[in-house]
Amino acid sequence: MNQAQKEQYLREYSILKSQGKPFFPYAVAKDSIMAMIVILVIIFLALMFGAEIAPKADPTTTTYVPRPDWYYFFLFEVLRVMKNVPKFTPMATIGVPTICMILLFLLPFYDRSPERRIERRPIALAAGITTIAAMAFLTYSGANTGSPNSVDLQPPSSLSASQAQMFRAGELVVGESGCLACHVIGDNGNNGPGPVLTHIGSKLPSQAIASTLRNPTPPMPSFRNLAAQSPQKFQQLVGFLSELQ
Amino acid sequence: MPRPKRPGEAQDVGAFPPAEAGITVVDWIDERTSLSPGIRWMLFRKVPKGINWAYTLGSATLFAFLAQAVTGVFLAMYYRPDAAGGAYESIRYITDDAFLGQFVRGMHKWGASVMIILIFLHMARVFFYGAYKYPRELTWIIGVVLLILTLVMGFTGYLLPFDQRAYWATIVGVNINGTGPFVGPFLSDFLRAGPEFGATTLSRFYAIHMLLVPGAIGALIGAHLYLVSKLGITAPPWLKAEPEPELLEHSEV
Numbered sequence: 001m002n003q004a005q006k007e008q009y010l011r012e013y014s015i016l017k018s019q020g021k022p023f024f025p026y027a028v029a030k031d032s033i034m035a036m037i038v039i040l041v042i043i044f045l046a047l048m049f050g051a052e053i054a055p056k057a058d059p060t061t062t063t064y065v066p067r068p069d070w071y072y073f074f075l076f077e078v079l080r081v082m083k084n085v086p087k088f089t090p091m092a093t094i095g096v097p098t099i100c101m102i103l104l105f106l107l108p109f110y111d112r113s114p115e116r117r118i119e120r121r122p123i124a125l126a127a128g129i130t131t132i133a134a135m136a137f138l139t140y141s142g143a144n145t146g147s148p149n150s151v152d153l154q155p156p157s158s159l160s161a162s163q164a165q166m167f168r169a170g171e172l173v174v175g176e177s178g179c180l181a182c183h184v185i186g187d188n189g190n191n192g193p194g195p196v197l198t199h200i201g202s203k204l205p206s207q208a209i210a211s212t213l214r215n216p217t218p219p220m221p222s223f224r225n226l227a228a229q230s231p232q233k234f235q236q237l238v239g240f241l242s243e244l245q
Numbered sequence: 246m247p248r249p250k251r252p253g254e255a256q257d258v259g260a261f262p263p264a265e266a267g268i269t270v271v272d273w274i275d276e277r278t279s280l281s282p283g284i285r286w287m288l289f290r291k292v293p294k295g296i297n298w299a300y301t302l303g304s305a306t307l308f309a310f311l312a313q314a315v316t317g318v319f320l321a322m323y324y325r326p327d328a329a330g331g332a333y334e335s336i337r338y339i340t341d342d343a344f345l346g347q348f349v350r351g352m353h354k355w356g357a358s359v360m361i362i363l364i365f366l367h368m369a370r371v372f373f374y375g376a377y378k379y380p381r382e383l384t385w386i387i388g389v390v391l392l393i394l395t396l397v398m399g400f401t402g403y404l405l406p407f408d409q410r411a412y413w414a415t416i417v418g419v420n421i422n423g424t425g426p427f428v429g430p431f432l433s434d435f436l437r438a439g440p441e442f443g444a445t446t447l448s449r450f451y452a453i454h455m456l457l458v459p460g461a462i463g464a465l466i467g468a469h470l471y472l473v474s475k476l477g478i479t480a481p482p483w484l485k486a487e488p489e490p491e492l493l494e495h496s497e498v
Contacts, residue, residue: 001378001379006379006380009379010380011486012485012486013293013477013479013480013486015486015487015488016293016294016295016480016484016486017291017292017293017477017480018291019293019294020291020292020293020294020296020480021291021292021294022288022289022290022291022292023287023288023289023290023291023292024288024289026292027292027296027300027478028288030296030298030300030301031301031304031305031308033301034298034301034302034304034305034308035304035305035308037305038305038308038309038312038359038363039308039312041359042309042312042352042355042356042359043352045351045355045358045359046348046349046351046352046354046355047348047351049351049355050347050348050350050351051340051347051350051351051353051354052340053333053336053337053340053406053408054406054408054409054410054411055408055409056330056333056407056408056409057328057333057407057408057409057411057412058409058412059412059442066410066413066414066416066417067410067414068403068414068417068418069357069358069399069403069414070358071358071361071396071399072399072400072418075421079417079421093421093424093425094421094422094424094425094426094429095425095426098425101389101393104389104392105386105389105390107372107377107385108377108378108379108381108382108385108386109382111377111378112378114378114379115375116374116375116376116378116479116482117375117482117483118373118374118375118482121375124372124375125373128369128372128373132369178413178416178417178420181416181420218440219440219441221441
């Protein structure tokens with residue numbers, strides 16, 4: 001907006017403002033009615049759905065599928081889709097939201113036209129509707145998706161049926177244990193700080209894998225508790241890793 | 246017969262007439278603070294004609310924040326940020342045993358969702374009405390910061406019950422932060438309070454959720470409201486400004 005447009009806006013606004021009503025009591029009355037509606041909705045939701053509590057946090061459990069609150073589902077979904085392309089995962093999980101926030105932050109600086117009516121701002125209208133539709137879609141699909149930590153590998157065809165079952169079970173344990181936060185397995189996970197595990201079975205015998213899981217190099221957490229509390233899961237984990245040839 | 250009043254002598258009306266006590270207190274405060282012009286300025290400023298219900302979304306968000314603050318204070322009276330089991334136990338006590346505990350916790354939990362919905366609706370209204378344009382750019386920027394801080398509140402509050410859902414979801418969240426370029430690893434180390442997720446992480450999230458972010462939100466809401474009052478509420482964009490008829494008559498002469 002140039003100086004003349006700014007002055008024209010201020011002139012027109014001061015006319016509209018002078019024809020308006022005082023904030024108190026007219027706007028205050030509407031705001032108060034809205035505030036009553038808000039508090040009634042909150043009370044209704046609290047009475048209807050309450051607040052449940054899940055089992056106590058247990059760092060050694062491996063059966064929990066993490067889910068964020070609903071307003072982070074869109075991020076959850078972006079993470080799930082982008083984990084198939086590990087190189088771009090940081091781009092998607094941090095890059096895209098950060099860029100969106102910066103675009104939102106700087107909006108008044110790149111949208112400088114004096115036009116305010118939405119039907120005469122086609123780019124703003126399209127961008128606004130696209131953003132709302134994308135957020136709604138990602139939130140919806142994020143609500144119906146599995147854990148972003150799950151591993152998605154086909155068992156090698158050389159395995160017998162029972163070995164393949166072990167492979168599947170161990171895959172689940174890996175997903176639940178959050179190994180992919182620091183390790184790459186196939187196309188999944190983050191590269192580092194832990195070593196790539198895609199072919200770990202051909203590098204280490206299963207005995208060595210088991211002892212590394214019990215006594216790892218920090219910062220990797222020890223799986224000693226898992227081995228003590230749930231030997232079967234620990235076996236499945238070791239079995240899965242040693243099949244990664 | 247009463248003695249006539251002398252100049253400068255106060256009229257004798259008894260010790261303290263009750264009807265004037267309130268006014269006296271207000272006057273006493275106002276004499277020392279000079280607040281009343283500011284309050285008058287805030288309350289009796291005009292809002293332009295054509296204001297509709299979509300304009301109440303901002304104050305509704307503020308009200309949801311206040312509801313969160315009140316229920317949060319009551320929860321803080323029982324909550325203990327103790328990762329060794331105290332946190333979970335105190336939440337279990339609030340949920341199962343404390344008088345109206347589950348109700349207050351439910352209000353805090355659902356109030357968060359309501360506040361997030363209202364803040365997005367308020368932002369959509371401002372966006373589609375073009376209300377972020379001159380001269381209200383700074384109000385918009387402060388609003389975006391408030392949106393980010395509100396999302397931070399949602400993220401940090403989610404860990405506090407320290408149940409399975411909270412624990413594992415927050416680990417994923419902190420790991421996502423860690424994948425960010427440049428600041429990512431530092432940010433996730435800061436959030437975890439070290440390389441591992443543990444007892445100090447919980448107290449750190451607690452301090453951020455209870456002190457740091459609410460304080461920042463309160464201060465920024467003050468700035469946001471000051472700018473809204475100073476610059477005036479936008480008129481609906483479809484309204485045309487018609488000069489007063491008497492002004493037109495004068496100009497035609």
